[in-house]
Amino acid sequence: MKLKRITLELLSLGMLVSCGNTSSNGYVDNYKNLKGFDIDLAKAACEKLDITPIFQEIIWEQKETELSSKQIDLIWNGLTITEERKQNLEITLPYMSNTQSIIVKKDFADDRITSEDRYTIAFEQGSAGEDAFNSSDIFKGSTSVGVTSQVTALTEVLSGTSDIAIIDSIMAGYYLSDSSSYGDKLKVLSGYDFEIENYGVALRKGETALLAKLNETIEELYDNGTTGDIASRYGLNNDLVKPETYTKFDEVEDKSSWEYIKNKGNIIIGYTVFAPIAFEA
Known part of the structure; x- marks a missing residue:
């Protein structure tokens, strides 16, 4: 960026x-x-x-x-x-809720990701997506790719450089809408419940x-x-x-x-x- x-x-x-x-x-x-x-x-x-x-x-x-x-x-x-x-910063009242979403190409073959899978997974460095990657057992067999922004994580998947992106659900809903240029090429892989964030x-x-x-x-x-x-x-x-x-x-x-x-x-x-x-x- x-x-x-x-x-x-x-x-x-x-x-x-x-x-x-x-x-x-x-x-x-x-x-x-x-x-x-x-x-x-x-x-x-x-x-x-x-x-x-x-x-x-x-x-x-x-x-x-x-x-x-x-x-x-x-x-x-x-x-x-x-x-x-909260230990290191002052943080205001929460004003919006969010969770993490798994983004793949529409022709992604697997319905479920397991710890035995070997995927390349992109996320923004220092983000909740990185936290999700590090804390979830399903990604243990996969390789991480830290990038500078969530948009870059999406383009990693779009270009085929990475198999999966982990981004905010707020962002996923916007970028993968029918009116978006990403909407006809990428999808949210459903069935994964990450923690609700604020x-x-x-x-x-x-x-x-x-x-x-x-x-x-x-x-x-x-x-x-x-x-x-x-x-x-x-x-x-x-x-x-x-x-x-x-x-x-x-x-x-x-x-x-x-x-x-x-x-x-x-x-x-x-x-x-x-x-x-x-x-x-």
Whole structure:
């Protein structure tokens, strides 16, 4: 994947980017061609918070490094919430559910995969697909191919370089639809039940004030119907997760993480391209 850097020098030139088409401060959205559920939800959240989003494409395997080094402020890109990640990162309320799907060519011969099979299996490095490969007994006899994106995992199968791809079900439903160029060539291999996952937004450990602000905004957008409206654009209403309880902003003593974002006036959001979460239209 080509790494795109959108730098803060844009701000010094006055090229401010709004969270919607026009925010309360009159900024113009320079990311009109960047679409997807997470992108649209992030824009709506930033508009509520009155801060400017800067979207920066990253390599998924390097997401934690990008975050800790302050190259980005958030990972908002279909991030699966896991216990390990919760120990190392602050993660918002879950906002969407997902699972993993096995993708093969339509003429794939086997109905069932077993530990004795010898397939080449592609997945995005550092993803829940990689976790599924490592934890499932059915893949023990197969060879893994770690790639830089879930889209690349699909093209591996399409080209015949790999036999199988493991990707998010959210993505599989979109890319394998009848209207997609992948839909007549690839299919989901049914009959495999992976664990249900939830997506959340990740930020640096200890940034509890910023976390509280994001959680309040995620809850508000869900309650006022904005999240549902965004989900309708991408056929994802059935995958939404109702926000649960969380620590409120007023209950957080250390407000420095929110003050840091508010004072600089922008928040850098790391993402990778995979529809319908984030893509260029």
